[in-house]
Amino acid sequence: MERKVRVRFAPSPTGPLHIGGVRTALYNYLFARRHGGDMILRIEDTDSQRFVPGAEAYINEALAWLGIGIDEGVKEGGAYGPYKQSERRDIYREHVKMLLDNGKAYIAFDTPEELEAARAAQPNFQYDASTRGNMRNSLTMPADEVKRLIDNGEKYVVRFKIEPGRDVVVNDLIRGKVTINSSVLDDKVLYKSADDLPTYHLANIVDDHLMEVSHVIRGEEWLPSAPLHVLLYEAFGWADTMPQFVHLPLLLKPDGKGKLSKRDGDRLGFPVFPLEWHDPKSGEISSGYRERGYLPEAVVNFLALLGWNPGDDTEIMSMQELIDRFSFDHCSRAGAKFDFEKGKWFNHKYLQELPDAELAELFKPVMKAHGVNPDDFSDDYIIRAVAMVKSRINFVEDLWEHARFFFVAPEEYEAKSVKKRWSEDTPAILRELMARLKALPSLEPKGAEEDIIGWIQERGYHMGNVMNAFRVAVVGECKGPHMFDIVELMGFDAVNDRVEAAIERIKA
RNA sequence: GGCGAUUUAGUGUAGUGGCCUAGCACGCCGCCCUCUCACGGCGGAAACCCGGGUUCGAGUCCCGGAUUCGCUACCA
Numbered sequence: 001m002e003r004k005v006r007v008r009f010a011p012s013p014t015g016p017l018h019i020g021g022v023r024t025a026l027y028n029y030l031f032a033r034r035h036g037g038d039m040i041l042r043i044e045d046t047d048s049q050r051f052v053p054g055a056e057a058y059i060n061e062a063l064a065w066l067g068i069g070i071d072e073g074v075k076e077g078g079a080y081g082p083y084k085q086s087e088r089r090d091i092y093r094e095h096v097k098m099l100l101d102n103g104k105a106y107i108a109f110d111t112p113e114e115l116e117a118a119r120a121a122q123p124n125f126q127y128d129a130s131t132r133g134n135m136r137n138s139l140t141m142p143a144d145e146v147k148r149l150i151d152n153g154e155k156y157v158v159r160f161k162i163e164p165g166r167d168v169v170v171n172d173l174i175r176g177k178v179t180i181n182s183s184v185l186d187d188k189v190l191y192k193s194a195d196d197l198p199t200y201h202l203a204n205i206v207d208d209h210l211m212e213v214s215h216v217i218r219g220e221e222w223l224p225s226a227p228l229h230v231l232l233y234e235a236f237g238w239a240d241t242m243p244q245f246v247h248l249p250l251l252l253k254p255d256g257k258g259k260l261s262k263r264d265g266d267r268l269g270f271p272v273f274p275l276e277w278h279d280p281k282s283g284e285i286s287s288g289y290r291e292r293g294y295l296p297e298a299v300v301n302f303l304a305l306l307g308w309n310p311g312d313d314t315e316i317m318s319m320q321e322l323i324d325r326f327s328f329d330h331c332s333r334a335g336a337k338f339d340f341e342k343g344k345w346f347n348h349k350y351l352q353e354l355p356d357a358e359l360a361e362l363f364k365p366v367m368k369a370h371g372v373n374p375d376d377f378s379d380d381y382i383i384r385a386v387a388m389v390k391s392r393i394n395f396v397e398d399l400w401e402h403a404r405f406f407f408v409a410p411e412e413y414e415a416k417s418v419k420k421r422w423s424e425d426t427p428a429i430l431r432e433l434m435a436r437l438k439a440l441p442s443l444e445p446k447g448a449e450e451d452i453i454g455w456i457q458e459r460g461y462h463m464g465n466v467m468n469a470f471r472v473a474v475v476g477e478c479k480g481p482h483m484f485d486i487v488e489l490m491g492f493d494a495v496n497d498r499v500e501a502a503i504e505r506i507k508a
Numbered sequence: 509g510g511c512g513a514u515u516u517a518g519u520g521u522a523g524u525g526g527c528c529u530a531g532c533a534c535g536c537c538g539c540c541c542u543c544u545c546a547c548g549g550c551g552g553a554a555a556c557c558c559g560g561g562u563u564c565g566a567g568u569c570c571c572g573g574a575u576u577c578g579c580u581a582c583c584a
Contacts, residue, residue: 012583046584050584081566112582115582123510175513175514179512186580192582199582219578220514220578221578222578222579222584223513224512224513224579227512247513252577254519259578303532307520309520313522313532313533337519337520338562339534342534345535351549390547409520469543473546478543479546482542482544484543
């Protein structure tokens with residue numbers, strides 16, 4: 001019996017969405033779209049202590065920017081709501097009671113201090129079948145005492161009663177069958193009376209079941225608790241509709257060890273967040289891919305290939321192509337080190353595909369940031385300037401470095417090039433060159449080049465020296481597009497002014 | 509420590525017993541193009557974790573070890 005594919009991305013609003021989380025969301029989305037299923041966004045805000053204002057809005061904005069569409073969620077609505085766990089208290093309470101009633105869970109009064117003491121006394125202390133008999137819980141205390149404590153408002157938690165000695169099998173779509181013995185699992189806290197909220201484990205299972213989730217696609221860090229989840233499905237009597245589990249390999253730090261964390265980004269010089277994030281508490285700013293000049297398509301493409309491949313050598317794929325080809329058969333199992341250099345290359349590729357006019361629009365804010373008013377130039381001029389240098393950029397921002405001379409005359413000249421290419425007869429030759437250019441009927445690059453090269457040879461000048469001195473005068477250094485393309489775009493007067501200024505300033 | 513996962517060049521990966529003298533991409537190096545820097549084209553260096561098996565034949569299967577990562581909270 002094939003169930004309708006329904007997947008969920010379930011972040012907790014404890015901060016900005018991390019790039020690893022983005023990839024998890026992406027894989028969920030790709031899988032859902034691939035199979036004509038539904039993509040649910042569920043906000044898991046059961047940790048009242050760690051709630052961060054603005055985080056939920058950030059998640060929505062980030063997913064929207066990347067083009068990861070949501071079918072059901074807090075904003076989108078849907079038939080399985082509410083989609084925010086803090087609004088589902090009644091549901092959880094009811095389900096906790098079910099477990100309590102059928103003896104699958106029990107009430108525990110041990111305080112955090114008592115638990116700490118137990119852990120201190122016993123090196124490998126675990127709250128389970130071997131120890132629960134010595135703790136303060138509804139299994140060891142008389143029923144009327146338990147009732148009295150609760151009526152007194154004593155804080156308690158509900159723990160899952162794990163039967164030891166059983167091999168629990170988790171069937172993972174990427175890793176195959178993973179078996180863990182229930183004896184190594186502890187009696188997980190399912191619910192805390194202190195804030196009347198469930199923990200992740202309970203809320204997760206209840207919601208996935210009620211929302212008819214067919215595939216749980218999440219990070220590998222959840223693999224160890226997957227057996228617990230299997231047991232929970234059984235305890236509720238939902239084993240036959242239990243979702244398929246898929247545990248994705250983690251995104252690792254590019255240098256040493258461990259999974260990519262929030263701190264790594266700015267430490268290593270690349271963003272770990274899709275969007276820039278301003279921490280409301282510390283005021284700290286973390287950089288984001290969007291602000292850094294990444295195209296969302298590039299980020300998506302890059303992320304998709306970190307842990308998955310289409311089965312052949314294809315690398316550049318649109319969202320639709322990713323959807324068409326996505327499958328867990330081609331997911332890798334080991335964690336992937338985050339390779340920022342490759343990410344740059346993807347952005348470079350996508351930038352090349354962008355129409356020049358669009359790129360020019362993206363460039364305008366960068367111009368402004370550097371004190372140049374785009375309105376001082378025609379759109380056509382900016383577009384053509386951008387088109388000339390775009391092949392050498394990885395980011396929109398890089399456009400400034402490569403095209404600035406089109407907008408601002410050089411103030412100084414690269415010393416090395418001046419030394420190499422500028423001699424005392426350079427001013428005269430350059431003036432001769434300008435006269436020659438001026439006499440030309442058109443500055444069309446092909447013709448101009450032909451004429452000038454012919455002239456250089458005729459006069460016996462050194463091609464490299466003349467052209468590079470010319471370049472230094474106009475650009476400021478020895479780099480950039482072909483000189484005659486530059487000349488045509490800038491026009492004779494602007495070029496001539498720069499040549500005169502250079503002659504004045506360099507004075508060999 | 510316990511439990512689980514994991515393991516192909518620096519990085520991401522292809523590879524499902526012979527087509528592997530291991531392919532692709534990023535990065536790196538060189539050459540070409542050339543007025544410069546890039547782009548592009550061409551080429552190069554660079555990997556099957558180790559040890560045992562099974563087999564005519566193993567990167568691919570089995571066993572052991574090691575590695576790395578994750579989990580081990582009234583966080584997710």
